[in-house]
């Protein structure tokens with residue numbers, strides 16, 4: 384499909400996607416076939432297919448039973464033999480994933496035992512000062528990342544470790560020439576770096592990221608194939624800097640009919656759509672693919688925007704939500720008009 388849009392600089396400075404011709408409503412303008420990296424939360428591992436994210440409950444089942452034959456109890460479950468086989472064939476890295484999963488379990492178990500012996504207040508990574516965190520502060524903290532003691536992670540930190548390791552496996556396979564260059568590490572680096580605003584709004588997250596890095600290093604010590612990815616914290620830091628503000632939650636309706644997040648994934652090309660409170664594009668997930676459709680007539684030169692949040696709220700609440708969870712002050716026409724700025 385010839386691209387109907389191009390990436391350009393917006394009037395406010397960031398990059399955005401702009402229509403190169405007029406586009407009627409309901410047009411499929413872009414599809415990302417597969418994520419760059421993803422994680423399905425551990426508690427849903429048996430219910431959500433590791434490749435296509437299909438939810439067992441939708442197929443009237445409690446769990447999927449096609450399992451990748453890995454050595455650890457922390458295996459991967461698939462909705463079908465086809466999904467499992469395609470995942471391995473596409474370069475999911477079956478053998479390596481098995482080793483990594485087993486190593487995560489081993490490191491987690493051993494840290495859990497050590498934690499049992501230590502007192503809670505012994506947690507050694509201190510929070511940064513509550514004054515404004517600067518880039519220099521972050522550089523210094525990461526320069527000393529190898530001195531961070533290995534400590535047990537909480538559940539969410541463990542998910543981050545799994546997410547990072549999924550990306551490092553991808554990077555390893557890209558280096559080995561096993562996966563295609565589309566969606567490469569360099570492509571991922573083009574995503575907006577949100578490290579500073581993220582840590583400024585959640586200073587405790589820096590200590591958490593350093594703990595996750597120390598944990599990942601310990602896992603990689605057992606899986607030497609990934610060692611080049613952690614000789615310095617560079618790759619882990621690059622990925623973590625692009626996680627906030629760029630990843631997509633994997634949502635489904637759960638058994639009680641509520642929308643629930645089962646994990647998250649990073650898609651590269653999908654992350655250049657900016658937010659607008661009167662969007663002209665809607666996103667639709669089908670399995671692991673993300674597709675984007677126009678919702679009304681778009682003229683050549685118009686920016687193509689999705690919405691990151693629920694749009695029913697008044698302007699101050701929308702802006703507050705975007706600032707808190709997406710780290711920006713919304714400059715869309717609707718927000719500016721409703722705030723009396725135009």
Ligand SMILES: C[S@@+](CC[C@H](N)C(=O)[O-])C[C@H]1O[C@@H](n2cnc3c(N)ncnc32)[C@H](O)[C@@H]1O
Pocket residue numbers: 397398399573574575577628629654655656657658659709710711712713714715
């Ligand atoms: C997923 S990225 C979109 C692409 C991004 N503009 C870039 O250059 O990579 C989300 C970021 O874009 C910017 N952004 C998106 N929508 C915006 C809006 N309505 N107002 C101001 N900034 C916006 C914010 O910096 C936000 O963190």
